[in-house]
Amino acid sequence: MKVNGIIWNCFLLLILNPNKNLMLKEERQHAILNEVELHNRVLLTDLAExxxxxxxxxxxxxxxxxxENLLTxxxxxxxxxxxxxxSPARSNVYALDKKVGIAKKASTLLRNNSVILIDGGTTCLELARLLPTNIKLTCFTLSLPxxxxxxxxxxxxxxxxxxxxxRDSQIAVGANTINALAQIKVDYSFIGTGYVDAEFGLTEFDWEVVQTKKAVINASKKTVLLCISEKLNSQHRFKTCDLNVISTMVTELEPWDKKLDAFKNMNIQLL
Amino acid sequence: MKVNGIIWNCFLLLILNPNKNLMLKEERQHAILNEVELHNRVLLTDLAExxxxxxxxxxxxxxxxxxENLLTxxxxxxxxxxxxxxSPARSNVYALDKKVGIAKKASTLLRNNSVILIDGGTTCLELARLLPTNIKLTCFTLSLPxxxxxxxxxxxxxxxxxxxxxRDSQIAVGANTINALAQIKVDYSFIGTGYVDAEFGLTEFDWEVVQTKKAVINASKKTVLLCISEKLNSQHRFKTCDLNVISTMVTELEPWDKKLDAFKNMNIQLL
DNA sequence: AAATATATTGCAAAAAACAGCAATATTTAA
DNA sequence: TTAAATATTGCTGTTTTTTGCAATATATTT
Incomplete structure (x- = not known):
């Protein structure tokens, strides 16, 4: 039934793609460009269909x-x-603006003559960079940068x-470090984490780093977690601590953001 | 019923092949890069999963x-x-070539599995840079750079x-450091000095630094002084040590250079 | 040194790109 | 308008790229 088939195809075409008949090359390319702009990527097979x-x-x-250099x-x-x-010209730090925002929020916790500890990682490094110059601080750290x-x-x-x-994390680790940490008690420690999950807590890739972070937490009256929201709801093999030992969690999000819902009834200050 | 057949086929396709999760290579690499930037370090197995x-x-x-130099x-x-x-970007190191020469000579003292200590200062930094990669070393240091x-x-x-x-010497100083140094004994320590004189020995501008250098010398079986010849025959306020505690003195000069005459009958190895 | 984990290499299947060709559509010229 | 010229499109078979697998080699850890 060739006729029926053709009629049916036409019908389907009209339903799925009303202006197909009039589609010229130019139009089509425009549509392709549009699709690419919209989704950043597109498959040839999808386009064909x-x-x-x-x-x-x-x-x-x-x-x-x-x-024509309109797409790749x-x-x-x-x-x-x-x-x-x-291009090689890329900013060195991933999501720098977010981290700067986090660092700024975190620095509001500081008071004159506070004794603090700043952990390693790029977010903590931003905090170090943005420490206010009008507040006198004593600052411990394990991180070279x-x-x-x-x-x-x-x-x-x-x-x-x-x-x-x-070598990897550019921080001091090991028994020596843990011993030294056992002898101090700071007002605030600002730590980062590789992964964080409302249920599983803070986890890391590296066992040694976990041991060190545990010692850091023990050496602090209050622990502040600096963490961009992309790391939320992720985990890895070694556990640093549960979330309930964290006093304050700082992300680039507003405290009332829905993504933070899982952390809201946990007695954690969200910043 | 052709119509039903086609509709059914479409339905089946949608059910059995929801999205195919097809990913372009570029997308995947983008995701990998993202993960690396986010967590600084990732396992291939984790990425694959x-x-x-x-x-x-x-x-x-x-x-x-x-x-492409987008990750390592x-x-x-x-x-x-x-x-x-x-990226070191060391632009204005004074007399860099001389210091490089000194560092090269000093590194000939190293043996496999040596335990050494490297002090701060630009000459010592060059030594750190030029440490041979074929010798296994344990290396203590007080210097951030x-x-x-x-x-x-x-x-x-x-x-x-x-x-x-x-702040200005970028090294650890103080009681803490001296205590820690009291607990180690390295094969060689490589130190710099602000000023050196055959008669007055090693002297410094900074009292705290002197205390630390003393502790370093005590923590070493042998002490190697790295020093460009310009510093010879100069002195300052605070004394680190006499020259007789120095085992080896390395300058950019040949050992038989006349400028070194004053140091030749002092039981110091000249390099 | 053994055991485990990771890399490298060659290979084969699948998907995609390519080149040539024929059919069709569009434009141009008479 | 018609006919020729040109462009576009889909198809075929071939080549290239991508991907996963297995065997082997290398690195790391115990």
Missing amino acids: KLDVSIDTVRRDVKELDA KVHGGAVSLGFVNH VAMELLGKPNVETIFIGGTLS | KLDVSIDTVRRDVKELDA KVHGGAVSLGFVNH VAMELLGKPNVETIFIGGTLS
Whole structure:
């Protein structure tokens, strides 16, 4: 029943894609561009189906658009121009703006003559960078980069907790460090974490780091967790602590954000 | 019923093949990069699981990203650039070539499995930079920049002697540091000095630094002085030690240089 | 040194890209 | 308007890329 089949196809086409008949090459390419802009990526097969042309046609279209520098053709599809990271000129720190925001919020906890401890990691490093210069502080740290940063602060007395240095995390770890930490008690410690989950608490990739963080928490009256929201609801193998030992959690989100719901009835101050 | 058939087929397709989770290579690499930046360090196995591809694919992706200098591949995983790229950017080190020469000569003293201590200062920093990579070392230090440099050496275990950090010398000083130093004994310590004179010995501008250097010397079986010849025959307020506690003195000069005459009958090895 | 984990290599299946060709559609010229 | 020229599109078979697997080699840990 060829006739019926054709009629049915036309009907389907009209339902799924009303203006198919009038689709010229230019239109089609426009539609492709639109799709790429919208979703940042697109598969050739999807495009072919959606535009109801053969895959070859789509391929040719994408090729042309690529030649015109309107998108980037990749194996199996296309991505928007910004998507492919070719350029070496990238900011060194991931999500720097978020981390700066977190650091600013965290620094409001500081009082004159506070004794604090700043952990390693890029977020904590931002805190070190943004420490207010009008408040006199005594600051312990285990992190080489944080220490470097703190040396630039005239109002901060910096004490480095020594120990074996971990190549990856650039912090002091090991028995030595833990012993030294056992002898101090700071007002606030500001720590980062690799992973955090409302149920499983803070977890890490590295066992040694976990031991050190535990010692840090023990050495603090109050522990403040600095953590960008992307890390929420993730976990790894080694557990640092439960969330109930954390006094304050600082993310880049507003405290009432829905993503923080899981942390709201836990006696944690959200900042 | 052709109509029913087609509709049913569509339905089946949707059920059996909901989204196919098809991912473009670029997307996947983007995700990998994101994960690395987020957590600083990831395992290939974790990536493979998370992205639902084989470990081979992840490995190949990471390899490519490494080749593009977007991350650093390590055994079993990847780390973000920030953790290994301490781009030194040492621009204005005075008499750098001389100090490099000194460091090279000093490094000939090293043996496999030596336990050494490297002091602060630009000359010692050059030594840290030029440590041979074929000799396994355990290396103590009080200097932040030296520690940073040592972390880039895969064959060196680095232990930082903690303490209050001195802002201008970027080394740990104070009672804490001296206590910690009292508990170790290294094969060689490599120290710098502000001023040296055949008669008055090693002297410094800073009293705290002197105390620390004394403790360093006590913590060493042999003490090696790294010192550019310009500092010879100069002195300052606070005395670190006499020259007879120095085992080896390394300058950029040849050992038989006339400028070293004053040090030749002092039981000091000249290098 | 043994045991485990990770890398490397070659290979094969699947997917995608490509090139050439024929059918159709569109434009141009008479 | 018609006919020729040109462009577009879909199809075929071939080549290339991607991916996963297995065997082997290397690295790391105990």
